[in-house]
Amino acid sequence: MVEYKDTLLMPKTDFPMRGNLPVNEPKIQAKWEEMDIDKLVNERTKGRPEFVLHDGPPYANGDIHIGHALNKILKDIINRHRSMTGYHVPYVPGWDTHGLPIEHALTKKGVNRKEMSVAEFRKLCEEYAYEQIERQKAQFKRLGVRGDWKNPYITLTPEFEARQIEVFGRMAEKGYIYKGLKPVYWSPSSESALAEAEIEYKDVKSPSIYVSFEIKDAKGVVPENAKFIIWTTTPWTIPANLGISVNPEFTYAVVKVDDNLYIIAKELIDNVSKEIGWENVEIVQEVKGQQLEYIVAKHPFYDRDSLVMVGEHVTLDAGTGCVHTAPGHGEDDYIVGKKYGLDVLSPIDDRGCYTSEAPGFEGMFYDDANKVVTEKLKEVGALLKLGFITHSYPHDWRTKKPVIFRATPQWFCSIEPFRAQLLEAIENTEFTPSWGKIRLYNMIRDRGDWCISRQRAWGVPIPVFYAENGEEIITPETIRHVAKLFREHGSNIWFEKEAKDLLPEGFTHPGSPNGKFTKEKDIMDVWFDSGSTHQGVLVERGMKYPADLYLEGSDQYRGWFNSSLITSVAINGFAPYKGILSHGFVLDGEGRKMSKSLGNVIAPEQVMKQYGADILRLWVASVDYTGDVRISMDLLKQISEVYRKIRNTLRYLHGNLFDFDPKKDRVPYDELREVDQYMYMRLQEVLKQVRAAYDRYDFSAVYHAINNFVSVELSAFYLDVAKDVVYIEAPNDPARRAMQTVMYDCLLTLLKILTPILPHTTDELWSYLNEEEPSVQLTDFPEVDERSNFKELKEKWGKVMAIRDEVLKALEEARNEKVIGKPLDAKVVVYADDEEVLSLLNDDKVDFKQISLVSQFEVHGSRKDAPENAIALEKTSIVVAKADGEKCERCWSYSETVGQNEKHPTLCARCADIVIHHYE
Numbered sequence: 046m047v048e049y050k051d052t053l054l055m056p057k058t059d060f061p062m063r064g065n066l067p068v069n070e071p072k073i074q075a076k077w078e079e080m081d082i083d084k085l086v087n088e089r090t091k092g093r094p095e096f097v098l099h100d101g102p103p104y105a106n107g108d109i110h111i112g113h114a115l116n117k118i119l120k121d122i123i124n125r126h127r128s129m130t131g132y133h134v135p136y137v138p139g140w141d142t143h144g145l146p147i148e149h150a151l152t153k154k155g156v157n158r159k160e161m162s163v164a165e166f167r168k169l170c171e172e173y174a175y176e177q178i179e180r181q182k183a184q185f186k187r188l189g190v191r192g193d194w195k196n197p198y199i200t201l202t203p204e205f206e207a208r209q210i211e212v213f214g215r216m217a218e219k220g221y222i223y224k225g226l227k228p229v230y231w232s233p234s235s236e237s238a239l240a241e242a243e244i245e246y247k248d249v250k251s252p253s254i255y256v257s258f259e260i261k262d263a264k265g266v267v268p269e270n271a272k273f274i275i276w277t278t279t280p281w282t283i284p285a286n287l288g289i290s291v292n293p294e295f296t297y298a299v300v301k302v303d304d305n306l307y308i309i310a311k312e313l314i315d316n317v318s319k320e321i322g323w324e325n326v327e328i329v330q331e332v333k334g335q336q337l338e339y340i341v342a343k344h345p346f347y348d349r350d351s352l353v354m355v356g357e358h359v360t361l362d363a364g365t366g367c368v369h370t371a372p373g374h375g376e377d378d379y380i381v382g383k384k385y386g387l388d389v390l391s392p393i394d395d396r397g398c399y400t401s402e403a404p405g406f407e408g409m410f411y412d413d414a415n416k417v418v419t420e421k422l423k424e425v426g427a428l429l430k431l432g433f434i435t436h437s438y439p440h441d442w443r444t445k446k447p448v449i450f451r452a453t454p455q456w457f458c459s460i461e462p463f464r465a466q467l468l469e470a471i472e473n474t475e476f477t478p479s480w481g482k483i484r485l486y487n488m489i490r491d492r493g494d495w496c497i498s499r500q501r502a503w504g505v506p507i508p509v510f511y512a513e514n515g516e517e518i519i520t521p522e523t524i525r526h527v528a529k530l531f532r533e534h535g536s537n538i539w540f541e542k543e544a545k546d547l548l549p550e551g552f553t554h555p556g557s558p559n560g561k562f563t564k565e566k567d568i569m570d571v572w573f574d575s576g577s578t579h580q581g582v583l584v585e586r587g588m589k590y591p592a593d594l595y596l597e598g599s600d601q602y603r604g605w606f607n608s609s610l611i612t613s614v615a616i617n618g619f620a621p622y623k624g625i626l627s628h629g630f631v632l633d634g635e636g637r638k639m640s641k642s643l644g645n646v647i648a649p650e651q652v653m654k655q656y657g658a659d660i661l662r663l664w665v666a667s668v669d670y671t672g673d674v675r676i677s678m679d680l681l682k683q684i685s686e687v688y689r690k691i692r693n694t695l696r697y698l699h700g701n702l703f704d705f706d707p708k709k710d711r712v713p714y715d716e717l718r719e720v721d722q723y724m725y726m727r728l729q730e731v732l733k734q735v736r737a738a739y740d741r742y743d744f745s746a747v748y749h750a751i752n753n754f755v756s757v758e759l760s761a762f763y764l765d766v767a768k769d770v771v772y773i774e775a776p777n778d779p780a781r782r783a784m785q786t787v788m789y790d791c792l793l794t795l796l797k798i799l800t801p802i803l804p805h806t807t808d809e810l811w812s813y814l815n816e817e818e819p820s821v822q823l824t825d826f827p828e829v830d831e832r833s834n835f836k837e838l839k840e841k842w843g844k845v846m847a848i849r850d851e852v853l854k855a856l857e858e859a860r861n862e863k864v865i866g867k868p869l870d871a872k873v874v875v876y877a878d879d880e881e882v883l884s885l886l887n888d889d890k891v892d893f894k895q896i897s898l899v900s901q902f903e904v905h906g907s908r909k910d911a912p913e914n915a916i917a918l919e920k921t922s923i924v925v926a927k928a929d930g931e932k933c934e935r936c937w938s939y940s941e942t943v944g945q946n947e948k949h950p951t952l953c954a955r956c957a958d959i960v961i962h963h964y965e
Contacts, residue, residue, distance in 0.1 A: 049935045049952070052964045053772050054781075056700025060813045064692055066657020070805045074186065077808075082822055083191050086128055087135060089823055096132035098123055099583060099592035099622070100192075101605045102141035102200065102575050105177040106150060109184045111631045111639070111676060112598060114649040118665040119628060119744075120596055121190040125801035126739045129826050137582055138185065139198035142174040143504040144571040145235055145443050163502045164540040170503040171201055188649065189658045189804050191822075198582045200505075200574045205581040207532035210508050212577045213569070214524030215616040221459050222497075224509075224517060226389050226452050228372075228379050229496040230439060233397025233411070234446035237500045238455050243572075244448065249438040251278040252415050255321055255365070255429040256422055257307065258289060258351055262341040266332060271299050271306040273342055273353070274317070276364035278434060280418040281411045284403040285371035286344055287387045288352040290378075291334040292359035295366055299330040308337075310366020317365055321430045334359075334366075345427035347404070356381040373452035376493060391452040395500065411449060456498035456507055456567065458611065464489065467614050475624035477742055478671040484602045485610070485625070495611065497570045504568030506539040510548060511563045512556030522549055539564065576608030579621035595622040599629055626742055628670040634677025647676055659803045660685050666744040666802045687752055688806075691799070694755045695810055697764060698792040701771050705785040712783045714832065719890040721783045723842040724763045726835045727754070728791055733829045735798050744802070751799065759791065762846075766896050773936045773956065775963045797826050845891055848882060851918040852897045858916055859925035869937050872901035872929060876911040876922040900928035900939035935960070 098120055103113055120136070128134040147170050152158070158166045182194060198205060216222050230239040257272040273289050291297060291310075298311040302323045309317055311331060318326050340353040358377040359368050372382030373391030382389065392402035399406040399414065405421070406414050422428040439448050460467070467489045476482040498507055508527040510518040526549040530538050539547065544562040553560070583590040591613070597605055606625055613621035632638060633645040640646065652661045655678075664684045668674040717725065731754045738746035767784045774781040800807045800821050811821040818824050852875070856868050865871045875893075877883050885891060886904040894902035905911075911922035928939030933953035942954035949957040 047960060047964050049956075049960070052960055053935065054704070054774075054776060055772055056697060057703040058696055058700035058813065060696050060699055060810050062693060062696060064657065064659070064688070064806060066659055066805065067654055069809065070189070070653075070657050070659070071187070073805045073808055074189070077191075077820075080819065082820060083136075083193060085820075086191070086822055087133065090128055090133040093131055093133040095589045096124075096127040096134050097583065097589040097592040098127075098134070098136060098594045098596060099578065100136065100138045100198075101595060101597040101601065102139040102198075102578065103181065104144070104146065105140045105142045105174045105181065105199075106146045107177070109181055109649055111647055111649055111652075113181075113185075114188055114652075114661060115628060115631055115665055115670065115674070116596070116598065117185050117190045118188055118662050119626075119670060121188070121192075122662070122666065122744055122801045123594070123596070123742065125191065125804065125822070126826075129797065129800065129822075129824065130736070130739070131825070135588060136192040137196070137198055137586065137588070138182075138190070138192045138194065139578065139582060140174075140178050140181070140200065141571060141575050142171075142178070142199055142201040143568070143574055145237070145501060145503075147173055147177075148501060148503050149443070158502065162540070164537050166502055167537055167540060174199075174201060184649065187653060187658060189662065191804075198578065198586075200571075200578075200581070201535075203532050203535040204585060205577075206505050206536045207528045208581040208585055209505050209569070209574060209577040210524060210528040210531055212580050212612050212616060213508060213573070214519070214521065214528070216458060216612070217519045217524070218521060219462075219615065221462060221615055222456065222519065223459060224454060224456050226454050227457075228374055228376055228389075228391070228450040228452045229455055230448045231393075231395075231397075231451035231453065232441040232444065232446065232448045233395070234444035235441055235501075236395045238453065238496050238498060239441060239448060243442050244439045245442040246437045247440050247445075248435050249447065250433055250435050251438070252280055252419060253278050253430075253432045253434045254280055254419060254422070255317070256283070256345060256369070257427050257429055258342040258345060260340060261343045261350060264340050266336050266340060267299050267308060267330065268306055271308050273308045273367045274365045274429065275367050275369035277369045278436065279374075279415075280422070281414040282371045282374045283345065283369070283418050283422065284347070284399070284406060284414075285373050285390050285392055286351055286369055287349075287372060287382060287390060288354050288370040288378075288385065289342055290354050290356040290359050290368040290370045290381050291337050291366065292357065293333070293335040293338070293355040295334045295359070295361070297332050297334055297337060297366065298328045299332075301327040301329050308367065310361060312361050313364070313366050320432070346421055346425050352385060352387065354381050354385045356384075374450045376450065379452065389452045393449065393451055397449065412447070455496050456509075456565075458495040458497050458615070460489075460492060460494055460611070463614060466618060467610060470610060470614050470620035474620050474622060477624065477626040481599075481602065481625055481627050485606060488603055488607060489610070492607075495570075495608075497573050498567040499570055500566075501568055502540075504571060505536050505574060507565045507567050507569055508539075509565040510544055511565070512554045513559060513561050514556040516554070516556040518554060518556075518562070523552070572604060572608040573612070575605050576612045579609060579613050580616075583621070591619060591621050591623055593622070594624045594626060596626040596628070599627045601627065629673035632673050632675050634675055634680060636673075636675060647678070652681060656681055656685055657805070659805050660688055662802055662804075663688050663748070666748040669745055688803075690760070691752070691755055691803075692806060694759055694764070695792065695795060695806075698759075698788050698795075699810060699813060701764075701767070701788055702785055702792065704776055705782070705789060707786075707789055710777075710782050710785065711789075712779065712786045716779070717783045717786065718780060719838070719842075720763075720766070720892070720896060721787045722832075722834070723838055723845075724758070724787050725790060725830075726832070726838050726842075727758050728787070728794055729830050729832075729835070730839075731758075732794055732798065732827060736826060736829065739798075739801070747798070747802070751795065755795070762896075763787075765898060769895055769898070769936065769938075773959070775959050794827050796821055797824055841885070844881065845885055845896075848885060848920060849893070849896055851921050852893070852899075852923060854918060855916045855923035855925050856897070856899070864925055865927065868898040869900050870928055870939065871899045872903070872926045872939075873897060873899050874903045874905055874924040874926070876905050876908045876915060876924075877920060878908050879920060882920050900930075 124134050124136045232239050255276050257274050259272050263269045296311040300307050337353050338355050342351040344351050370378045372379045372387050373389045392400050394400050397411045399409050401407050441448050471486045544564040609621045734750045735747050770780050770784050796807045807821045859865050908922045915922040915924045930939045930941035931943035932939050933943050933956055934951040935956040940953035944950050946957040
């Protein structure tokens with residue numbers, strides 16, 4: 046006796062419904078490791094055009110955070126896509142390893158660097174950096190990021206440092222490197238100069254003071270007994286005052302208040318009066334700022350002149366229009382002071398304390414001096430008003446402590462000589478999003494010289510020697526020699542040997558008659574390290590230069606994008622990248638910045654333990670990463686639902702192909718039924734859409750296109766319709782093989798186009814297929830297939846689906862009215878007037894009964910003939926009734942043929958025929 050259920054061709058697959066990703070992904074990754082998947086991929090694509098996404102180095106300290114995960118997953122999606130669409134994609138991950146955080150980390154661990162030599166301390170820094178690299182490497186690999194993890198680039202390696210020295214040398218040779226005494230951002234907490242990229246701004250409360258300066262020589266322009274008024278929020282810089290700046294174009298007024306005469310900008314009289322509390326103000330004279338030039342004022346409490354100078358930097362935004370000028374403590378001050386031949390006085394030491402150049406304040410920390418200086422001004426009668434304001438102030442991004450502007454001898458890279466070339470290079474770069482171009486252009490247009498020296502131990506030394514007479518020595522010969530030494534021994538040799546042992550053999554210099562030399566103690570800014578990676582990685586390893594793409598967070602416009610551009614244009618005249626792609630920051634579910642104090646930090650490790658890397662990767666693909674993005678466990682839960690839908694659809698497709706051999710059973714396109722051709726056409730449209738979205742780095746468009754296709758086109762339509770054919774018909778029935786052909790194409794196409802995003806899942810399912818390649822990563826995206834009847838098919842089936850939607854609406858209404866339970870319980874009678882609708886309803890290539898999933902489907906005449914109980918819709922009127930006949934035990938359809946076959950009385954004629962001919 047045949048068991049009817051055994052004659053149904055139900056899906057069979059060992060691919061599990063549940064991903065159990067936290068457990069299974071590490072197993073899949075172990076398999077990749079064993080296969081050396083990165084090597085296999087690169088061997089397969091050798092000879093293709095190269096695509097290089099150059100990795101911006103994360104800093105080797107601490108666990109990776111969710112921003113790192115967003116960044117590395119985006120890179121991995123791009124690299125995987127490119128290697129499956131015609132490119133050879135070598136990807137070398139890297140790390141930034143020098144700088145203050147590692148010095149701080151060792152200090153926290155109890156290392157006392159004062160008890161050891163610089164070389165010994167640096168050795169400990171190197172060991173710590175390598176430990177951190179191994180830790181982060183494991184975490185990046187756990188995200189499923191593919192790359193040359195066995196041979197990453199590391200900025201502390203000898204070959205990298207040697208290339209960096211060469212970059213410095215070539216810039217020096219062109220005259221772009223100089224040593225100068227000028228104000229730079231100085232961090233007393235780090236005891237080092239900082240670059241703009243190492244500064245962050247926070248609100249602070251500062252004193253706000255108005256101070257009067259008496260006149261020593263009025264040059265006959267204004268009354269001798271008048272006083273200039275300045276305003277400042279940094280009283281501690283008053284001991285360094287050497288001048289007062291005014292704008293040559295402004296009108297200045299000598300005002301009488303009580304018995305005093307003061308000089309301020311005319312436009313600011315009301316503001317100043319309000320601030321200081323003046324009531325009766327009388328203007329006694331007006332002069333142009335230009336006329337005040339070279340008037341000599343007196344310092345409020347030192348026996349020192351304060352020269353009146355003119356400068357365009359003076360504005361009417363705040364203050365008095367007369368600007369306190371300390372050339373050692375401000376960039377504008379320095380520039381105007383230099384023009385007038387003033388000294389660069391900076392009476393503050395490395396720790397932020399006054400030196401003997403500030404009598405009366407020596408040894409005092411600058412911030413504590415604010416109060417003392419203000420009291421001194423009050424004592425001498427120069428303080429007109431003390432208040433407090435809250436304003437944005439620069440801080441050291443590592444120690445989070447305030448920084449000051451302080452003039453110290455530093456090494457600089459001069460930007461002006463090649464600024465035009467830099468701006469041209471930006472013009473020739475592709476930016477995603479496009480606003481990145483304006484941002485970087487404006488930064489480079491407005492930036493000053495780059496301070497590249499740091500007063501620390503852990504970094505690449507500045508390769509400069511000094512002769513006995515103090516002359517700086519940077520020659521092509523010395524640079525070549527130092528680079529060679531670093532390549533052989535690493536940069537620690539600089540700290541282990543004397544200057545004479547680091548110079549080429551027999552080196553002489555007219556400034557050293559006794560043959561004695563000293564060496565520079567400062568190291569290079571770490572942005573110079575990472576800014577040299579185009580040489581230390583791309584050129585060093587023979588990769589494509591310039592790279593196709595640099596991809597980092599939007600903070601890198603002032604960081605890595607900026608420093609890499611400067612070094613590359615300086616030595617080669619072009620940008621190191623053809624394109625820049627930037628992403629935003631990761632915020633919590635409510636759009637707040639993540640912080641330990643708020644308790645809203647989501648770590649990648651936490652997500653992978655709960656959901657797995659593929660869920661995190663799917664989240665990355667789902668968001669518009671060009672702005673700030675949000676993440677929370679609730680959002681990830683929603684993403685995991687989408688993942689489950691995708692996974693189960695792939696599983697269902699696979700299950701229905703258990704007896705399908707594409708080599709034998711494939712049905713040619715022209716022999717497919719129209720519904721199958723329509724589905725194949727939709728697959729090609731999605732493929733085309735997805736390929737274009739990947740090409741423009743629009744992964745959320747990839748996500749939505751695939752998700753929509755899987756949920757709407759496949760699950761809610763084709764795979765639902767297919768059950769009546771694929772389960773019920775005989776194994777080799779042409780309609781069944783036709784649907785399996787389309788399912789096979791859907792499965793393979795989806796697996797391939799999902800691989801850049803969900804590599805663990807697609808590779809897992811691939812292992813259940815009988816394909817030649819051992820991994821889906823060793824395949825290419827399918828090419829889009831364009832058929833001559835696609836246009837016509839799309840137009841026709843768009844209308845068919847609109848009619849089907851009306852049938853489904855009517856069925857839903859009938860179900861709510863309890864007329865039927867399931868659609869198979871129904872008989873549908875359609876009435877229509879429109880010629881085109883009727884023609885489609887009667888088209889023998891469109892099986893409305895099958896695509897509506899009902900037992901009976903009839904088309905009657907005009908809508909005016911429709912009975913009262915018909916449901917009136919836009920194009921049709923529809924009656925849904927209980928289907929005629931009995932329910933077939935095998936296919937569950939109702940039919941009047943059930944009971945006609947004596948041998949199989951519970952089956953309809955179709956099922957009886959299949960059972961008799963194929964299962965008995």
